[in-house]
Amino acid sequence: MRVLVVEDELPLAKLIRQGLIADGLLCDVAIKGEDALWMADATPYDVVCLDVNLPGIDGFETCRRLRASGVATPILMLTARDAVEDRISGLDTGADDYLVKPFDFGELLARLRALTRRPAAAGGTEIVVGDLVLDPVTHRVTRGGTAIELSVKEVQILEVFMRRRGEVLSRLQILEGAWDNGYENRSNVVDVYIRLLREKIDRPFGVTTLKTVRGAGYRLDEA
Template structure:
């Protein structure tokens, strides 16, 4: 099992390499982000262990460039940055796991083995459903060349629906995945936000891709990206709410 270890602290890098070598891994070390992009793009690795705070190019940018180059090697972020937003950014950019320093070496080994077993299926950074595209890294939504501004809740709902594109999802599933556990209102809020989304992603484009499946829930279908145009005004839908 071949590992690319991206770490600029030489003592830590050598310690981790020695430990992983003892567990049967073959480890290459690079000390900066630019070298990491080159090595991961040019050679085949089973997993990449990537620090965030790196010289020349930080770990977030390394990860973003790798996924843009369609390098789908599993990536474990190994870093002292332990904020929830740091982790969210990493996962949105395509990270597979996240381990904070100081860490248990045996936990690191277990997680690396799990990533290797899982393999590296293709996972496009930009999610698409026909002509509708969503880039989690930039929180950017677009249809037929028109940028669609969304509120935070609309964005969360659309992200969930796009990840389930073609599947019917119930109100209960939507509430569980888009609203937090503290929400105590009724499920009518789902209907309200579905309506908001339709006004932004469908109606201005003359489409009906966000469908109600009577008695079951909702389904987001993919349209034909080559069919139809953009809103006559050329302006994006309103971002209110």
């Protein structure tokens, strides 16, 4: 799950980001509504966590503009305002849920998970490529019914490949898909993780599905 946190209180934004990353999520931070507009348009976030009281355009206007520009990403509004009128305003501008500060971080995580489940509720959350199955919510990975233990980062990278099965992905595309904007672009980090993934999802099963496309990148095929 990739989350955009829009919060101008930097200590709070930092705490939220650290908590989300510790829970295995990717997180980018914007401190102004104007920044949130172009970031949400440029990156396919799974959910936006949007504070109401922002410098420049406030959260209500940011939400309205996001919806007007065609961004359908679920939006959770955060605010210290607990008046019913404010909650109605937030929902009417296009927000999907509302959480009043101060909040319990566990509740924040639960609400984010609930929002990202809604679009997939009819078809389930699992991603399937051949006999390889990944549940992004539980991080459970199996091949042919056999469980595979992966680290959080390995799951994130595998999800990028499985969502774009059969496509050749460059190292930059993999970095952009599995790391947030704070990643360090080290030349060999992708190659290291690809080797680790192959040792876990391919070699024990006698298959080669995560393939190198020389001069272009990597591709995940069905077994």
